Amino acid sequence: QKTIDQDKRARVLAIANQKGGVGKTTTAVNLATALAACHKKVLIIDLDPQGNASTGLGIDRAHRQRDIYRVLLDDMVMADAVTPTKVPRLSLVPSSSDLSGAELELVETERRVYRLKDAFHSVLRDFDYILIDCPPALGLLTLNALVAADGLLVPLQAEFYALEGLSHLMQTVERVKQLYNPELKLHGIAVTMYDRRNNLSDQVADDVREYFGDLVFKTVIPRNVRMSEAPSFGLPALLYDWRCQGSQAYIKLAAEVLKRDGERFRKPAAAL
Ligand code: ADP
Numbered sequence: 065q066k067t068i069d070q071d072k073r074a075r076v077l078a079i080a081n082q083k084g085g086v087g088k089t090t091t092a093v094n095l096a097t098a099l100a101a102c103h104k105k106v107l108i109i110d111l112d113p114q115g116n117a118s119t120g121l122g123i124d125r126a127h128r129q130r131d132i133y134r135v136l137l138d139d140m141v142m143a144d145a146v147t148p149t150k151v152p153r154l155s156l157v158p159s160s161s162d163l164s165g166a167e168l169e170l171v172e173t174e175r176r177v178y179r180l181k182d183a184f185h186s187v188l189r190d191f192d193y194i195l196i197d198c199p200p201a202l203g204l205l206t207l208n209a210l211v212a213a214d215g216l217l218v219p220l221q222a223e224f225y226a227l228e229g230l231s232h233l234m235q236t237v238e239r240v241k242q243l244y245n246p247e248l249k250l251h252g253i254a255v256t257m258y259d260r261r262n263n264l265s266d267q268v269a270d271d272v273r274e275y276f277g278d279l280v281f282k283t284v285i286p287r288n289v290r291m292s293e294a295p296s297f298g299l300p301a302l303l304y305d306w307r308c309q310g311s312q313a314y315i316k317l318a319a320e321v322l323k324r325d326g327e328r329f330r331k332p333a334a335a336l
């Protein structure tokens with residue numbers, strides 16, 4: 065018996081920002097885990113050749129044979145590359161080092177910006193959410209994510225140069241909307257690695273709110289050492305330390321995401 069009704073299709077969110085180290089992967093992994101804790105079925109696509117989401121979810125190299133590269137470039141059916149994780153209701157399509165060549169190889173393919181969107185057909189009905197962890201660039205991989213997505217979620221690190229590059233990202237979104245995906249929406253901006261002892265953090269949060277208003281999530285993700293420790297154990301922070309401030313912030317972020325999508329938020333009963 066199917067647990068998800070037949071007409072339902074997954075909401076696809078691209079987690080993107082062409083800057084590295086701003087919290088894309090941490091957000092993809094922990095927002096996905098938080099949504100799973102809130103009873104949603106979630107799939108993460110690790111679209112970064114560095115494979116940090118795959119490592120952070122404890123998927124070792126031996127279990128990355130069926131990976132996103134083969135889906136995009138070898139016509140592997142995506143459903144066959146879906147790999148379970150330690151988190152109930154959370155699965156992953158892993159990345160592999162082959163993906164580092166994909167930017168160039170995609171140029172030669174048919175429907176090169178639609179490869180990911182086309183591949184989603186085999187999994188859309190099996191999940192409530194699909195989160196795409198994008199690489200730190202605005203190349204063909206990120207373009208595939210934006211073309212396949214319903215919404216873009218931008219992690220923004222609370223530091224001095226945070227807003228730099230954001231206008232370029234917004235121009236890219238406009239171009240994608242005009243050319244390939246008119247339905248694409250800016251789902252929200254999440255301020256990450258916020259340090260309340262640092263005035264600059266407040267300044268950045270204020271600036272981005274002034275510019276983007278309610279598109280900025282109310283929940284701010286604090287800088288928290290438990291967040292940075294978790295990936296080395298191959299665990300999402302929410303499994304590593306459910307009660308730490310960072311984990312709890314991602315639960316709140318999940319609640320906001322669900323609210324924006326008109327979904328009911330059922331508070332997770334207990335730690336995963
Ligand atoms: P990106 O995917 O954008 O490159 P990551 O999510 O990998 O960024 O984060 C960059 C680094 O910052 C990683 O080492 C990660 O563990 C750390 N980090 C991310 N979010 C937090 C946080 N809230 N508190 C502390 N460290 C964090």
Ligand code: MG
Nearest residue numbers: 088089112116
């Ligand atoms: Mg990353």
